[in-house]
Amino acid sequence: MKSYKMLLEESNLKITPQRLAILKELDKKGHASIEEIYENIKEMFPSISLATIYKNINALKEENVINEVCLHQKPKFEITKEPHAHFICKKCGKIEDVEFSKVIDKEIEKYYPNSQKELYIYGICKDCSGNS
Amino acid sequence: MKSYKMLLEESNLKITPQRLAILKELDKKGHASIEEIYENIKEMFPSISLATIYKNINALKEENVINEVCLHQKPKFEITKEPHAHFICKKCGKIEDVEFSKVIDKEIEKYYPNSQKELYIYGICKDCSGNS
DNA sequence: TTCTGTGCAAATCTTTTGCATGGCA
DNA sequence: TGCCATGCAAAAGATTTGCACAGAA
Numbered sequence: 001m002k003s004y005k006m007l008l009e010e011s012n013l014k015i016t017p018q019r020l021a022i023l024k025e026l027d028k029k030g031h032a033s034i035e036e037i038y039e040n041i042k043e044m045f046p047s048i049s050l051a052t053i054y055k056n057i058n059a060l061k062e063e064n065v066i067n068e069v070c071l072h073q074k075p076k077f078e079i080t081k082e083p084h085a086h087f088i089c090k091k092c093g094k095i096e097d098v099e100f101s102k103v104i105d106k107e108i109e110k111y112y113p114n115s116q117k118e119l120y121i122y123g124i125c126k127d128c129s130g131n132s
Numbered sequence: 133m134k135s136y137k138m139l140l141e142e143s144n145l146k147i148t149p150q151r152l153a154i155l156k157e158l159d160k161k162g163h164a165s166i167e168e169i170y171e172n173i174k175e176m177f178p179s180i181s182l183a184t185i186y187k188n189i190n191a192l193k194e195e196n197v198i199n200e201v202c203l204h205q206k207p208k209f210e211i212t213k214e215p216h217a218h219f220i221c222k223k224c225g226k227i228e229d230v231e232f233s234k235v236i237d238k239e240i241e242k243y244y245p246n247s248q249k250e251l252y253i254y255g256i257c258k259d260c261s262g263n264s
Numbered sequence: 265t266t267c268t269g270t271g272c273a274a275a276t277c278t279t280t281t282g283c284a285t286g287g288c289a
Numbered sequence: 290t291g292c293c294a295t296g297c298a299a300a301a302g303a304t305t306t307g308c309a310c311a312g313a314a
Contacts, residue, residue, distance in 0.1 A: 031210045031227045049271045067210050078163045078199050095163045103239045122250040181296045
């Protein structure tokens with residue numbers, strides 16, 4: 001993988017020790033929450049502030065250096081029904097139920113047998129594609 | 133579908149106008165956020181409190197009458213890399229990268245051609261299955 | 265030297281809790 | 290009637306913002 005420094009150089013963000021520390025932490029853990037990042041960086045870097053983590057995470061996301069794993073939509077609820085997949089529009093947040101294909105079910109079953117499955121497909125819905 | 137009243141009778145929750153209104157709203161919209169539920173119910177029911185919505189949503193979730201669609205884990209981040217699927221443990225919240233199967237890719241492509249796809253599989257990981 | 269990033273504190277937003285009252289069974 | 294649910298207000302938690310100072314280019 002590219003060095004952390006290089007990742008920043010390719011974005012519009014200045015290189016700072018705080019940003020390097022955040023990237024290092026994410027790289028080490030694979031995935032981490034704001035709180036986890038904060039707690040771990042604080043040990044090496046006692047003066048770092050939570051606000052700095054938030055600002056940098058948002059900036060890095062903006063620049064597409066990092067990714068949000070659980071796409072942070074407001075939680076939504078539905079009446080419990082048959083298993084089905086959800087298509088969630090990344091732009092407008094609209095949720096559509098989609099049929100849970102047998103093919104997909106079998107394929108996941110292959111990797112995670114007997115595991116409870118919930119499937120979300122994040123994409124851009126018809127209404128939003130076009131008006132980028 | 134069962135009547136809203138019946139859904140509540142089968143749970144351990146008392147039937148109240150507020151709960152019926154919440155279920156009706158979810159049924160009408162398919163999926164709704166706390167805020168949406170609140171705003172809409174308030175029109176018919178001006179005295180209802182946001183805290184009541186929260187309490188009831190949590191109670192209904194507990195009783196499995198309703199479902200949370202975007203499983204509410206803390207948002208997590210990762211350094212941007214090749215597309216891959218995520219397996220997220222519903223108990224401990226641990227995230228594992230899993231290979232994004234060509235089969236699944238093709239299957240989704242069939243329904244949502246040219247759409248950006250992100251795939252999350254929620255289940256119970258090996259460490260957590262067993263210690264229910 | 266310039267301009268962006270940092271850290272603090274305050275503001276804002278979201279969610280939970282405690283408690284007195286009201287209403288379902 | 291007994292007990293759970295409601296509504297209010299306060300508390301707690303999460304995230305954002307403003308501003309003065311520090312540090313990267």
